[in-house]
Amino acid sequence: xxxxxxxxxxxxxxxxxxxxxxxxxxxxxxxxxxxxxxxxxxxxxxxxxxxxxxxxxxxxxxxxxxxxxxxxxxxxxxxxxxxxxxxxxxxxxxxxxxxxxxxxxxxxxxxxxxxxxxxxxxxxxxxxxxxxxxxxxxxxxxxxxxxxxxxxxxxxxxxxxxxxxxxxxxxxxxxxxxxxxxxxxxxxxxxxxxxxxxxxxxxxxxxx
Ligand SMILES: [Zn+2]
Numbered sequence: 001x002x003x004x005x006x007x008x009x010x011x012x013x014x015x016x017x018x019x020x021x022x023x024x025x026x027x028x029x030x031x032x033x034x035x036x037x038x039x040x041x042x043x044x045x046x047x048x049x050x051x052x053x054x055x056x057x058x059x060x061x062x063x064x065x066x067x068x069x070x071x072x073x074x075x076x077x078x079x080x081x082x083x084x085x086x087x088x089x090x091x092x093x094x095x096x097x098x099x100x101x102x103x104x105x106x107x108x109x110x111x112x113x114x115x116x117x118x119x120x121x122x123x124x125x126x127x128x129x130x131x132x133x134x135x136x137x138x139x140x141x142x143x144x145x146x147x148x149x150x151x152x153x154x155x156x157x158x159x160x161x162x163x164x165x166x167x168x169x170x171x172x173x174x175x176x177x178x179x180x181x182x183x184x185x186x187x188x189x190x191x192x193x194x195x196x197x198x199x200x201x202x203x204x205x206x207x208x
Pocket of ligand 1: 058059060061062063069070071072073074
């Protein structure tokens with residue numbers, strides 16, 4: 001027999017699936033909602049449902065948006081010959097908030113991580129290839145790809161993988177690939193980097 005009602009257990013289970021949340025924190029969060037007099041649980045539920053219904057991934061860069069093609073990709077004010085490859089949508093937010101980058105983005109959806117069982121096939125490398133090919137078809141201009149994965153072992157491995165994918169295009173001189181400078185400390189998370197650190201990392205980007 002379970003001590004807790006099934007409905008409470010379900011919420012604890014859902015919270016414990018969140019990144020960085022263990023069973024104890026999940027239980028604490030659940031009790032917070034149980035005790036809350038302000039219908040916080042309903043508000044959270046409604047916000048999650050609304051987010052689920054209204055948001056999707058941009059068909060071009062895979063950033064989160066409420067349109068088919070996001071505002072960044074459809075903007076004519078931005079440099080369409082530079083694409084910054086990031087791990088997650090929050091990295092796009094970090095760059096946009098810093099106001100230091102005027103190109104486009106591509107969100108990979110993570111990094112290759114054998115330790116966590118994440119292989120290349122689970123990330124958007126195929127979509128990245130298609131995107132690059134379509135940009136090259138549309139414009140004669142040389143395309144710059146800036147690999148902005150986090151400065152971690154996985155981030156570096158992912159950068160090498162990207163380099164391999166585009167080997168032919170690089171040799172043909174159609175693409176130039178660079179990597180964010182290591183002004184970012186190893187193990188740092190891009191989404192938490194401050195404006196100056198991001199700016200230095202972008203300006204000091206090096207060929208790979
Ligand atoms: Zn987009």
